[in-house]
Amino acid sequence: MKEFFEECRQIIDRQLDKLVPAADVEPTRLHEAIRWSLFAGGKRFRPALVLAAGRTFGAPDTKLLCTAAAIEMIHTYSLIHDDLPSMDDDDMRRGRLTCHKKFNEATAILAGDALQVFAFKAISDDISLTAETRLRIISELAAAAGTPEGMVAGQQLDLEAEGKNVSIETIERIHRSKTGALILASARAGAIIAEAEEAELRAVSAYAANLGLLFQITDDLLDITQTTDVLGKTAGKDATAEKATYPGFYGVEGAKDLAGKVHAEIVGSLENLDRDLEILRQLADFILLRES
Amino acid sequence: MKEFFEECRQIIDRQLDKLVPAADVEPTRLHEAIRWSLFAGGKRFRPALVLAAGRTFGAPDTKLLCTAAAIEMIHTYSLIHDDLPSMDDDDMRRGRLTCHKKFNEATAILAGDALQVFAFKAISDDISLTAETRLRIISELAAAAGTPEGMVAGQQLDLEAEGKNVSIETIERIHRSKTGALILASARAGAIIAEAEEAELRAVSAYAANLGLLFQITDDLLDITQTTDVLGKTAGKDATAEKATYPGFYGVEGAKDLAGKVHAEIVGSLENLDRDLEILRQLADFILLRES
Numbered sequence: 175m176k177e178f179f180e181e182c183r184q185i186i187d188r189q190l191d192k193l194v195p196a197a198d199v200e201p202t203r204l205h206e207a208i209r210w211s212l213f214a215g216g217k218r219f220r221p222a223l224v225l226a227a228g229r230t231f232g233a234p235d236t237k238l239l240c241t242a243a244a245i246e247m248i249h250t251y252s253l254i255h256d257d258l259p260s261m262d263d264d265d266m267r268r269g270r271l272t273c274h275k276k277f278n279e280a281t282a283i284l285a286g287d288a289l290q291v292f293a294f295k296a297i298s299d300d301i302s303l304t305a306e307t308r309l310r311i312i313s314e315l316a317a318a319a320g321t322p323e324g325m326v327a328g329q330q331l332d333l334e335a336e337g338k339n340v341s342i343e344t345i346e347r348i349h350r351s352k353t354g355a356l357i358l359a360s361a362r363a364g365a366i367i368a369e370a371e372e373a374e375l376r377a378v379s380a381y382a383a384n385l386g387l388l389f390q391i392t393d394d395l396l397d398i399t400q401t402t403d404v405l406g407k408t409a410g411k412d413a414t415a416e417k418a419t420y421p422g423f424y425g426v427e428g429a430k431d432l433a434g435k436v437h438a439e440i441v442g443s444l445e446n447l448d449r450d451l452e453i454l455r456q457l458a459d460f461i462l463l464r465e466s
Numbered sequence: 467m468k469e470f471f472e473e474c475r476q477i478i479d480r481q482l483d484k485l486v487p488a489a490d491v492e493p494t495r496l497h498e499a500i501r502w503s504l505f506a507g508g509k510r511f512r513p514a515l516v517l518a519a520g521r522t523f524g525a526p527d528t529k530l531l532c533t534a535a536a537i538e539m540i541h542t543y544s545l546i547h548d549d550l551p552s553m554d555d556d557d558m559r560r561g562r563l564t565c566h567k568k569f570n571e572a573t574a575i576l577a578g579d580a581l582q583v584f585a586f587k588a589i590s591d592d593i594s595l596t597a598e599t600r601l602r603i604i605s606e607l608a609a610a611a612g613t614p615e616g617m618v619a620g621q622q623l624d625l626e627a628e629g630k631n632v633s634i635e636t637i638e639r640i641h642r643s644k645t646g647a648l649i650l651a652s653a654r655a656g657a658i659i660a661e662a663e664e665a666e667l668r669a670v671s672a673y674a675a676n677l678g679l680l681f682q683i684t685d686d687l688l689d690i691t692q693t694t695d696v697l698g699k700t701a702g703k704d705a706t707a708e709k710a711t712y713p714g715f716y717g718v719e720g721a722k723d724l725a726g727k728v729h730a731e732i733v734g735s736l737e738n739l740d741r742d743l744e745i746l747r748q749l750a751d752f753i754l755l756r757e758s
Contacts, residue, residue: 283553326576
């Protein structure tokens with residue numbers, strides 16, 4: 175799995191490098207800021223999922239690269255904005271200073287804005303895909319990144335839930351929007367590009383919805399059990415900010431149990447597919463067992 | 467012209483209302499913030515330009531509405547982010563409190579992010595247009611909103627130029643990106659939807675490039691000559707923030723002369739078109755003579 179992620183990182187980073195202006199293009203400070211956050215050594219989990227789902231259903235990498243890179247740009251923009259002082263107020267991300275700490279707040283806001291628009295431009299310009307496929311992916315990705323069911327809605331709800339005792343339904347609603355929607359869109363985009371059949375698309379959607387949930391549970395657990403050094407971002411932040419989390423509701427052991435159950439469901443959702451599912455299964459194992 | 471703008475406002479506001487979630491949909495505070503800024507009674511100049519250019523070259527309004535509304539969403543998101551404390555730090559906009567003053571910074575950042583993504587979703591979902599037309603508009607609009615030649619780049623350069631003695635070339639570069647690119651994209655989108663011929667598209671592009679310049683010169687002048695009450699935003703802000711402006715470089719009288727010359731060029735760029743050009747000419751007159 176490490177090899178798969180390393181391979182993904184290399185091809186995605188090459189693609190991202192082509193899609194954003196060089197650091198010496200004016201306004202240089204903006205482009206340096208974009209590159210600072212984009213090439214900070216993230217896991218590239220979402221693009222890896224685009225590639226994994228796309229390959230599983232038979233798409234060549236050439237058709238998957240732009241969409242995978244676009245989704246990473248959306249994800250990175252959301253990290254830059256989430257880290258701002260008025261939001262989660264974080265100084266470290268991906269093992270280095272956050273964008274607004276390295277540059278300044280205005281530049282960080284603009285770098286995020288630019289990354290979001292680059293994502294949609296990349297897909298609209300991707301001539302390896304039919305016009306219909308590009309539009310479908312743009313539309314699904316926009317819904318996943320926006321509101322009321324997407325990432326922006328999730329971040330708003332997450333901020334509003336700080337310091338409150340919220341129900342498990344609210345925790346689920348927050349994370350399904352904030353983290354889950356984009357993870358679901360990643361897997362679906364890969365399958366759509368591969369022209370997977372409707373039943374296959376449904377199965378991979380069920381897989382990815384639970385994968386997003388598992389990702390969030392393990393993310394919450396790592397915030398408690400790992401160090402800032404290993405995570406590359408401030409550990410223990412959820413407790414300090416009184417965030418709505420799974421271990422906060424179920425306790426650490428309860429959240430670990432839930433992670434195991436969700437993992438079993440993930441594996442189960444792939445059962446009836448007549449494809450080589452090794453990579454999708456390994457991805458789920460990786461998320462269950464990840465240490466950063 | 468007032469009637470045209472009033473008509474535009476009504477049909478654009480109806481379209482915008484359909485495209486964003488109702489204020490009682492969760493997260494309600496986010497949707498209230500989006501609507502606070504979107505329905506604050508802006509001039510709707512950019513959507514009016516989409517309609518004017520589109521109608522001139524024969525497109526029915528039904529095909530123009532989504533794109534016009536999308537461009538207004540991009541414009542409104544940029545106002546929300548530009549008004550933030552770390553950017554231009556403004557308390558008033560369109561005659562009411564800015565989004566971050568009325569709500570808070572985090573909500574304002576997210577409302578802007580959501581408006582940008584709604585814009586691209588609206589166009590990708592607009593079944594009145596062919597897939598190719600939608601993709602072309604998304605791509606052009608993304609370039610106009612982004613960097614290195616679009617709105618985000620212009621805002622970055624504008625912030626970096628504060629307090630400096632900059633050349634007229636720099637002033638032009640800032641405003642061509644910050645204001646001009648989206649105005650140009652508005653006129654082009656209307657003409658593209660109307661399937662204008664290449665020569666017509668070139669002519670309307672020349673028209674709109676200068677219209678954007680005229681808009682900025684008169685904007686700079688109004689900041690000096692008008693009151694906060696009339697403008698609906700803080701007057702005299704450019705001087706306080708030591709912004710790079712046309713009257714700052716040429717003086718008020720010099721900038722007025724320049725506005726007259728640019729207006730003459732705008733009218734000239736339409737000369738060889740065999741269409742009813744009344745509305746495009748009136749738009750240029752309106753921008754030259756506007757008082758807010």
